[in-house]
Amino acid sequence: MRLIIGQVHRNVLALASSRSCFVIGDHLPFRMLSLPRASGFHQTAWRGSQTVQDSGSTLTLASLEVQSKADYVKKERGPRTGGPKPNSRDSAFSVKPKKVSSLDLKPAKSALPKSPVVKKKLKIDEALFSASSFEELGLPPLLIDRLNKEGLTSPTEVQSASIPVISQRHDAVIQSYTGSGKTLAYLLPILSEIGPLKRAREQGNSEKRSGIEAVVVAPSRELGMQIVREVEKILGPDDKRLVQQLVGGANRSRQEEALKKNKPIIVVGTPGRISEISAAGKLQTHNCRFLVLDEVDQLLSFNYREDMHRILEHVGRKPSTSSSSHILGPLARRSDRQTILVSATVPFSVIRAARSWGHDPVLVRAKSVVPLDSITVPRPMLSQGDPNSDSPTMSVNQAAVDSLPPSLEHYYCTTKAHHKVDTVRRCIHALEAETVIAFMNNTKPLKDVVFKLEARGMKAIELHGDLGKLARSTVLKKFKAGEFRVLVTNELSARGLDIPECDLVINLDLPTDSTHYAHRAGRTGRLGRKGTVVSICEESEAFIMRKMRKQLGVAIKPCEFTEGQITVHKEEDVE
Numbered sequence: 001m002r003l004i005i006g007q008v009h010r011n012v013l014a015l016a017s018s019r020s021c022f023v024i025g026d027h028l029p030f031r032m033l034s035l036p037r038a039s040g041f042h043q044t045a046w047r048g049s050q051t052v053q054d055s056g057s058t059l060t061l062a063s064l065e066v067q068s069k070a071d072y073v074k075k076e077r078g079p080r081t082g083g084p085k086p087n088s089r090d091s092a093f094s095v096k097p098k099k100v101s102s103l104d105l106k107p108a109k110s111a112l113p114k115s116p117v118v119k120k121k122l123k124i125d126e127a128l129f130s131a132s133s134f135e136e137l138g139l140p141p142l143l144i145d146r147l148n149k150e151g152l153t154s155p156t157e158v159q160s161a162s163i164p165v166i167s168q169r170h171d172a173v174i175q176s177y178t179g180s181g182k183t184l185a186y187l188l189p190i191l192s193e194i195g196p197l198k199r200a201r202e203q204g205n206s207e208k209r210s211g212i213e214a215v216v217v218a219p220s221r222e223l224g225m226q227i228v229r230e231v232e233k234i235l236g237p238d239d240k241r242l243v244q245q246l247v248g249g250a251n252r253s254r255q256e257e258a259l260k261k262n263k264p265i266i267v268v269g270t271p272g273r274i275s276e277i278s279a280a281g282k283l284q285t286h287n288c289r290f291l292v293l294d295e296v297d298q299l300l301s302f303n304y305r306e307d308m309h310r311i312l313e314h315v316g317r318k319p320s321t322s323s324s325s326h327i328l329g330p331l332a333r334r335s336d337r338q339t340i341l342v343s344a345t346v347p348f349s350v351i352r353a354a355r356s357w358g359h360d361p362v363l364v365r366a367k368s369v370v371p372l373d374s375i376t377v378p379r380p381m382l383s384q385g386d387p388n389s390d391s392p393t394m395s396v397n398q399a400a401v402d403s404l405p406p407s408l409e410h411y412y413c414t415t416k417a418h419h420k421v422d423t424v425r426r427c428i429h430a431l432e433a434e435t436v437i438a439f440m441n442n443t444k445p446l447k448d449v450v451f452k453l454e455a456r457g458m459k460a461i462e463l464h465g466d467l468g469k470l471a472r473s474t475v476l477k478k479f480k481a482g483e484f485r486v487l488v489t490n491e492l493s494a495r496g497l498d499i500p501e502c503d504l505v506i507n508l509d510l511p512t513d514s515t516h517y518a519h520r521a522g523r524t525g526r527l528g529r530k531g532t533v534v535s536i537c538e539e540s541e542a543f544i545m546r547k548m549r550k551q552l553g554v555a556i557k558p559c560e561f562t563e564g565q566i567t568v569h570k571e572e573d574v575e
């Protein structure tokens with residue numbers, strides 16, 4: 001059965017637009033069916049750990065003196081926050097009919113935006129912010145001053161949960177959905193302990209340290225540089241030399257010289273370059289107190305095996321000379337550093353790894369902190385998953401649940417392979433998206449898609465790993481500045497990339513699994529902003545979208561784009 005929901009009559013918008021504008025109305029049937037199922041699923045999946053927490057553990061948010069968000073008071077925000085938003089995260093799940101798109105009721109614009117483009121500001125979701133303030137979390141005053149100067153006045157929920165845990169020296173796995181502020185969730189407690197903004201220590205109680213005190217590892221240059229910029233922003237212009245990038249593709253000898261000259265306290269880099277410089281004896285990390293693996297599930301994959309092994313063996317580990325450390329082996333040396341593992345998708349393999357490296361490791365999520373020892377393989381998945389799947393796949397599926405921001409809308413449409421680019425164009429027009437990231441699985445066809453989009457009057461640019469470091473950063477700069485409407489890219493951009501203005505993600509090739517879907521989708525809807533994800537596939541692939549919908553526990557609705565409008569179909573078998 002075909003449904004066209006809530007169309008605004010052409011005449012209504014005739015003055016504002018040359019095209020008619022389509023408003024998607026009530027998504028209730030899908031939400032009612034899928035969301036309670038997802039949340040029930042979530043609760044059961046983690047019930048084992050909750051029981052342990054209730055019965056034995058003293059480690060709860062309350063015990064860490066983190067307040068509940070119930071009495072959240074709206075605060076004046078800086079320019080980044082975009083003002084208050086009436087509907088909270090909870091209300092996004094409510095049964096109230098909702099006009100979905102942030103993209104609705106806007107005048108149409110030409111396909112070829114003039115440069116520079118004046119972009120709409122997407123509102124962030126205030127419900128994402130925690131009840132506690134940075135002061136309540138015990139951050140040092142100098143650091144809070146710097147945050148305020150950057151317009152950051154309240155922590156997000158995952159920051160509220162993580163900061164006390166890391167400050168209490170726990171090893172931690174931080175899991176929270178894409179765009180929820182995980183970077184500052186680990187950077188702020190680290191910068192409270194090291195560098196010029198750290199908290200004042202009582203006299204005689206100060207540990208004397210020198211050299212690099214924190215190492216942050218990220219899987220791509222782009223993500224590495226993004227983290228560097230975040231640290232620089234907090235340290236301020238006078239101290240930004242205290243963070244050093246060690247990303248691949250950049251000049252290695254210059255990086256080595258900077259290490260010698262600037263004496264950084266924190267380095268951020270990709271696994272290959274960090275381990276290369278470390279192996280050459282140019283990176284002294286034995287005094288290091290913090291090791292962060294951002295996008296840990298990707299870093300622990302086979303591709304990074306050797307480099308990650310070296311990093312884990314060397315960072316924060318003094319050469320073992322004493323007889324006791326010899327007897328106790330790795331356990332004795334492990335305590336020298338705090339290990340923090342971060343991702344929106346945390347499969348059980350990461351939990352297992354964290355247990356073996358950490359002491360008192362905990363899993364930190366937006367509203368809960370549980371000891372890792374209490375977590376078991378998520379049994380309920382066995383009955384929920386595909387009966388033909390084996391357990392590692394289930395672990396991956398479990399990882400993807402709760403990784404998606406609740407503010408996202410998901411659709412898929414089917415078309416013939418040679419009509420895909422035209423569907424992209426129609427989709428962008430119908431949704432009136434301004435900043436679009438289109439994902440493909442391979443590098444080669446990217447250029448062709450860019451060419452075809454440009455030929456159809458849509459400014460597009462490609463980004464992939466075969467471009468040099470400089471070219472990659474230029475492409476990103478231009479895209480962020482609004483010079484291009486569509487970034488056509490591959491898996492390289494799926495993780496961590498923070499482009500708050502991105503209002504539409506398109507899968508021009510289907511992602512390989514639900515974890516990849518979650519990270520691609522997470523490039524839009526950052527910090528609770530509105531965002532739409534559209535997957536374009538061939539008819540024969542539609543079953544994959546239905547499978548992903550089940551695995552992710554979100555409604556991915558079938559649709560088509562015709563005459564400048566999105567038409568949403570009802571699918572009888574939506575569960």
Ligand SMILES: Nc1ncnc2c1ncn2[C@@H]1O[C@H](COP(=O)(O)OP(=O)(O)OP(=O)(O)O)[C@@H](O)[C@H]1O
Nearest residue numbers: 152154155156178179180181182183344496498527
């Ligand atoms: N407390 C805060 N107040 C306002 N903005 C914030 C706050 N914390 C983070 N942000 C902003 O939110 C955006 C998303 O943060 P971040 O990139 O850390 O998300 P993430 O959870 O790591 O996402 P991903 O899983 O995709 O890597 C960034 O633009 C960041 O500057």
